[in-house]
Amino acid sequence: MGVQDDPQRPLSSDDLALIESVAEQVAESLEDARLFEQTQTALAEAEALYRISVALGAAQDYEAVLDALRAHTVLGRDAHNISLNFFDRPWVGDDMPEWSIPLARWSTLPSDAVSPRYSLRTFSAAALLRPDAPTIVADVETDPRLDDATRALYSQRFQAQSTIFVPLVVAGQWIGYVNAIYGAHTRFSEAQARRLMGIAGQAAVVVQNLHQLEMAQIGARHEQALREIAATVSASENLAASLPAIVEHLRQLVPLDVLTLATYTPGELEYTLLALGAETETGHFAQPGVRLPVEGTGPGWVIAHREPWLEEDIRKEMRFSEDDQLVAEGLVSRVLLPLLVGERVVGALNLASTQPGAFTQAHLSLLRQVAGQIAQALDRVRLLQETRSALAEAEATHRAYLRRSWRDYLRQQETLRRGAFLYDRTEGAAVLDGLTEPVADLWLPEMERALSTGVSAASGDGGDEGQRTGLAIPIVLRGQTIGVLGVEDPVGEHHWSEDDRAVIEAVSRQLAQALENARLLGETQLRAQRERIIGDITGKVRASMDLESILQTTVRELGVALGTDRAFIRLGANVKLSEE
Structure with a gap:
């Protein structure tokens, strides 16, 4: 603040004191105004900070x-x-x-x-x-x-x-x-x-x-997706059929567009594309069932190295033989994982996306769990198939044994082999009086069909008067047909209902088991008789003290036991018997 004085009238001390007093008042007013402005600015800033704090505190996303x-x-x-x-x-x-x-x-x-x-x-x-x-x-x-x-x-x-x-x-x-x-x-x-x-x-x-x-929240969704994948995989006996459901759960974990599942047998030079779980609109270059080489392919690399392969952008380095085809389909990123059961590789899980960098290391840790579950499922299916194959082979062997055993048994039982047991009351006989001895060559058309097909067969429908009706049920023992049980109405008055069929089938099952038990009992008795005969002959032979007595006792006891006309023993090698 300045004041210009007149040289003719210089300022007095009172004037100077007045000017100083006014300057002090002006300074105080200016400071008050500055402080007020700062306060207003600070209040405005505080209000703005408060508003943004409230807005940030209320933010839900x-x-x-x-x-x-x-x-x-x-x-x-x-x-x-x-x-x-x-x-x-x-x-x-x-x-x-x-x-x-x-x-x-x-x-x-x-x-x-x-x-x-x-x-x-x-x-x-x-x-x-x-x-x-x-x-x-x-x-x-x-x-x-x-x-x-x-x-x-x-x-x-x-x-x-x-x-x-x-x-x-x-x-x-x-x-x-x-x-x-x-x-x-x-x-x-x-x-x-x-x-x-x-x-x-x-x-x-x-x-x-x-x-x-x-x-x-993502972790909870991932856990739920992993549980659902585990449940789907565990309940599946056909991973190819279950793969679409697995893909839907996997999409909760990773942004995949194409998923393929390959199987591999250790030591082979090719792997097999088992299933295609998702694909692009243009389709995938490889379809299920095709065999592809291990060498030079992405799945082959993870199979050979037993390590995952994660690629953010396939276009940057075309390393594998299928890369050109993947890029042509619009697939630019992928992750491949080996399917391991212990140290053994059983296949590869392949995921691809149209987005660059779609898969991360975080995704990889989740996919390892899925790959482990699928690998165990593949191995379980393999073991199940091997078990079923072994069981089918055992059943086939047992059926062959039953077929051979019954053939030999019927060959020994001439009456059973050539005839059939017949119940006949067409001539007005009483119920029990119709039971007769075995009848030779009793073989009805439906019985022939039942024996050849292994399933029940019927003739006639009971609708035409005078037309015979018949029903034949195979006698099946553990998958092997050993005979036929048949019923017939020569005049066609009886129509075979489902109840009739059910009764005959039930009787057939029980009959098969009863016949088998009887055959086994007969074989056991025959084997016991054979062992007794061998024991008797062996005991008498051992009682003889010289060579001639041993030979004489052997041929004599063998002839008596078997009821043969002649029995002989000749010692020596490559010696022709005499005419005598």
Whole structure:
């Protein structure tokens, strides 16, 4: 504050005191105004912080967090793209994460301009990011810190003139960042940067909580999907038929478009495509049943090395023989896992996607569990098939034994072999009087059919008067037909009902077992008689003391026991018997 005096009238001491007093009052007023303005600004900032704190606290998803940042911070001012990004793992020191994954995005850019995730190591400018301050690029075109890949991404694809990265840090962990992109040159003051850091700290807590909740929900869905896959696999005896259901559960775990299941027998040079669980609209180049070489193929590699194979983008390196065909179908990423039972490889599980980088190491740990379940199921099916094959072979052997045993038994029993037992009361005989001795050559047409087919056969339907009706049921013993049980009405008055058939079949089953028991009893008695005869002859032979007596006793006892006309023994090798 200044005052100009007149040299003719200099200021007095009272005038100077008055001026000093006025200056003090002006200074106090200016300070009061400054403090009031600061207070108003602080109140406005506090109110803004309160509003964004309330908005962040009420956020139920990532989009709500992003909306709060856009509405209450300078990040939303004139930006044409703003995204909330999460690292695949916290960034600690120089250990840069592999991926930056957008959790939420607001953008006016075309949908094909953005990707579902970005590899940080692809952009060397990612090293510019800091956890303790925003990273601001005021001019994307001229900033010397940017590498060519980053500049091309932001200037060409994102149409950016300026951009800012605000770190998300919670409890000392750097978990991601907020990125705003501007189509015009934009600058940020230090105050704005400090305010953004404070707000980003609150947002980071909310994002971390939402992420943990999402991971818990995803974990629960994964556990449920794994349980359902395990139940489906355990209950299946045909994995090829169950594969569509397994695919639906797997889609809860991984973003697959095509799944194939291959089987392999150790030592062979080819594997077999067992089933195709999902495929593209154009179809898959290999169909179930085809055999493909182990050498030079992706499934062959995991079979040979007993290790998984994860490929983010097949197009970058066409390593295996089927890669060209997969890319032609639109499949650009894949994961292959060996199916192991102990140290033995029984096949391969192959998943492919139309999205680059669709499969991660986190997916791989889940898929190992699924591969283990499928491998056990394949081995169980193999053992079941082997058991069934062995059982079928044993049953066939037993049927052959029964067939041979009954053939030999009937050959010995001439009456049973040539005749049949007949109950006949057509001549007016009483019920029990109709039972007769075996009748030779009693063989009705339906009996022939029942014997040849092993199933019941009938003749006539009982509808035409005078037409005979007959029903024949095979006598089956453990799968082998040993005879036929038949009933007949010569005049065709009787129609064979289901009850009649059921009664005859029940009798046939019981008859088969009774006949077998009788045959076995007869064989046992015959074997006992044979052993007794052998024992008697052996005892008498051993009682003889010289060679001639032993020979005489042997031929005599053998002839008596067998009832033969002659029995003889001749000692010596290659000696012709005399005419005598």
